Amino acid sequence: MDPTPHPSVTALLQTPTTARLRPLFEGNNISFAIGFKHINYVAEAAVLHHFREAGLPVVDLYRRHGLGFDVVDIRSRLGALLAVDDEVEAVVTPKTKDGENRFRFRVEQFVERDGKRVRCADSTLVVALRVDGHIRAEEPWPAGLERFTTARLGTGERLDLAAAPVPYGEFTAGRGTSADPVLGELIGETNAFGWRWRVGYFYCHYNERVQMSGFLRIMEEVEDLFLADRGLAIKEVLDTRGWIPVVTQSHIELLDETVMEEELYTVYTVENIFKTLLYTTRMDCYVLRDGQLVKTATGSITHGYLHEKEPNQWEMAEFDEATVTALTTPRKAVS
Structure with missing residues (x-):
């Protein structure tokens, strides 16, 4: 007992x-x-x-x-x-x-x-x-x-890929944009955006691993990169349409540990658009470990836009045709 x-x-x-x-x-x-x-x-x-x-x-x-x-x-x-x-x-x-x-x-x-x-x-x-x-x-x-x-958090399950992951080497490498065959395979023909980089200590806790707040920051940053990649950079949309991003739901689950300075592959996939008011995306994160990828986190977020009808009075903005096209048209290049 x-x-x-x-x-x-x-x-x-x-x-x-x-x-x-x-x-x-x-x-x-x-x-x-x-x-x-x-x-x-x-x-x-x-x-x-x-x-x-x-x-x-x-x-x-x-x-x-x-x-x-x-x-x-x-x-x-x-x-x-x-x-x-x-x-x-x-x-x-x-x-x-x-x-x-x-x-x-x-x-x-x-x-x-x-x-x-x-x-x-x-x-x-x-x-x-x-x-x-x-x-x-x-x-x-x-x-x-x-x-x-x-x-240990998670199981350390490996992902089999045809493409061979290659370490970047220098810590500062990979912060910009470059073609990557592993991201290309992960994304395939889906409506997704990919980002590869090395995780800094300021996303981590207990000397070792990325904490939940770090993944919240990653989700926010990949959304920003995704929108810019689709021609919907936040500042430009604010300036030209008066729209501000709004989140109605979010979810992140840690599947395994992500260790400080590991290389993180983040794949951000558009899943649904609802009535030209909201869209849902899925975030999947992988690390390069012993030459293989391990899925360490997954999550989803529902986004829309608010429009300032009058000063400090906000209402949901309806997507125009250009926005729907940008959200639904995958780009061939990956970052």
Whole structure:
């Protein structure tokens, strides 16, 4: 019979928490609204607060127990706009099921609008505790925590390709655009864009691997590169049509570990266009490891545009024919 869980573990699994948080000004990229990446950052911060409230802050998990905190899956549905000066009421509700070996949480973000409580985002986050080989645990794990620990994130499954991956060599190589046979094979005839580069340390945590916030940044950057590649560069669209990008849903799942300075192949595929208002893309990430590709992350995002009908009054913009053509016409060149 399993031992009675430590009170801190019971709190993680059973006790809802509420944090009052503010988004970072960094996320205020266009107009007064906060972008999807930083809305997800607030959801992550709320779960970090939940761990602190339970008595298991991530610093103690790492220093005392040798465990790294990793968000391995984040799925968000975005509702009302989150403004740069908003104070968010972030409610974390434990959703871990019996027998699951990952923590699962629902995070709802509420703001006040004209005296009313409005939900601006609803997320599900999955958290794993990764045993860190760099340090030695100072004390045993609290009872009930072991089932949520893992020696490695993912399985390391290899992808067979006809094209032979060749390392770039220099760290600064690959940041521009160049033809790549592996990306060409991954993309094939699909409506996709490809990007190959080396991951810097500033995307990583615990001295080693890319964290979830890093993949949120990668998703944002590949979208920017994709739009520019299709003739829809964000600044130009803003200047000529008055449209700003908006995200309604996003999802990223870590399938394996991506290690600092590994070469990352990111394939960004347009999957659907809905009623000339929204389009959905899929992001698949691979690393070059021992001469083979390993799929380390996957995700999806739903995008549209807002148009400023009157000052500070926004409505969904309907895609014109040129935009639909750009989104649906694959380019032969890859980056």
